[in-house]
Amino acid sequence: MELMKIGIDKIGFATSDLYLDMVDLANARQEDPNKYLIGIGQAKMAVIRPTQDVVTMAATAAKRIISEEDKKNISYVIFATESGIDNSKSAAVYLADLLGILPNVRTIEVKQACYGATAALQLAKGYIALNPESKVLVIGADNARYGIKTPGEPTQGGGAIAMLVSSNPKILELENPTAAYAENIMDFWRPLGHSKALVDGKYSSGIYLDFLRNVWDEQFKKTGFKLQDYGALLFHLPYTKMGLKGLRQILQDASVDDSTRLTREFEYARQFNREVGNLYTGSLYLSFLSLIVNSDSIRSGQRIGLFSYGSGAQAEFFTGILQPNYQEGLAGVDYQSILNKRQAVSVSEYEKFFESHIFDIENIELDYQEDNSDFLLMGVQDYKRKYLGR
Known part of the structure; x- marks a missing residue:
């Protein structure tokens, strides 16, 4: 009896229409631009308008991939975020309403x-x-905020990934088993009432690599998969240099062929992340999207390895098989064109947008006339968020 295939049927992405060039940020902070461009591996950072939040970005990402027929068959919406808008009500119920x-x-x-x-x-x-x-509609959406002139500032960003999960998926069949690992660690946290994250950056980077080693070794024990069994290895990318460090750790004893192949695919996989910055929950999956959009050498039938990490801390390494005609799962969306059409903002404009985001406000009307997005946050009335779908 043939086992049913389950996995990612479609994948979509959305981010702000604004960005900040990392060279401009480096100059404003009196840093060498190569500290950002090479040292952390970032070229641009998404700047999120006050009229956008995780719900609106998730709705835009999902709208790009789900059809009317899909809506009839979606019976579960799971919204992953660490930028929640309510401590009780899920972002998923807002999203389901906006999408119809x-x-x-x-x-x-x-x-x-x-x-x-x-x-x-x-x-x-x-x-x-x-x-x-x-x-099932799965969302990973976040607005990564550390604060102006903080050490984490150049690793900010934001956006949303939407994935439609089904049987007989078009894009990626998820395999068994997986390897997971968790410890109670204070490398990154955001206490209740805080709109910006707190992080011990150097400590967190070390924990990331320690957890990667643990789940990589555990996955090998369970499956026996070696480097030659992977077409690509993907990583959570809080900034793209972090994933490169993880890849280099895995490739320490690799053959020239394996090292060349996996490094080449990693470069394809981090292209979009370099242009957007940190997506938190969506970061790994933006890297997957970037791989299947940009790589001219990845092939259906190849195994993709994925390392997921969340501070605090939880890690998992899992694998999937790229399906025939996987490009169909992109629904014909040209993401490079979308990124190219974004508008650059100055450092002072970025700082104004950053400080204008609303948190714990009872009543406010937002000026959304400049925002041409399909979904908007109009404001708050009696602590109730008001959204507009066009």
């Missing part, structure tokens, strides 16, 4: 730092195993 998904649906929000979307993906996989005719 039928009301006979489950809507939940999940959280574990940047690992959240992987937890959502695994939940979706288990649900489809029991309900093979259904589809």
Whole structure:
């Protein structure tokens, strides 16, 4: 009996229409631009308008991939974020309403730092195993904020990844088993009432590599997969140099062929992340999207390895098989063109936008006339967020 395939059927992405050039930020902070361009591996940083939040960006990403027929079959919406807009009500229920998904649906929000979307993906996989005719909409959306003139400032960013999970997926079949590892570690956190994250950067980077070594070794024990069995290795990218450090750790004893192949695919996979910055929960999956959009050497049938990490800390390494005609799962969207059409802002404009985001405000009307997005945050009335879908 042939086992049912379950995995990513479609994938979509959305970010702000504004960006800050990292050279401009470096000059304003009196830093060598190469500290940002090479040292952390970032070229641009998404600048999120006050009229955009995780719900609106998620709605835009999802709208790009889901059809009216998909909406009829979606029976679960799982929204992963660490930029939640309510401590009780899930972002998923707002999203389902904006998208016009039928009301006979489950809507939940999940959280574990940047690992959240992987937890959502695994939940979706288990649900489809029991309900093979259904589809699950998985979201990873965040606005990464550390603060102006803080050490983490150049690793900010934001956006949303939307994934439709189903049986017989078009893009990636998820394999078993996976390797997971967790410890209670204070490398990154955001206490209640804080709009900006707190982080011990150097410590967190070390934990990332320690957890990668642990789950890589565990996955090998479970599967026996060697470097030659992978077409590409993907990483959570809080900044793209972090993933490069992880890849180099894995490739320490690699053959020239394996090292050349996996390094080449990693460069394709980090292209979009270099242009956007940190997506937190969506970071790993933006890297996957970047790989399948930009690589001219990746092939269907190849195995993709994915390392997911969320501070605090949780890690998982899992694999998937790239499916025939996987490009169909992109729904014909030209993401490079979308990124190229963004508008640059100055450092002072970025700082103004950063300080204008609303948190814990009872009443406010936002000026959304300059925002041409399909979905907008109009303001707050009696602590109730008001959204507009066009």
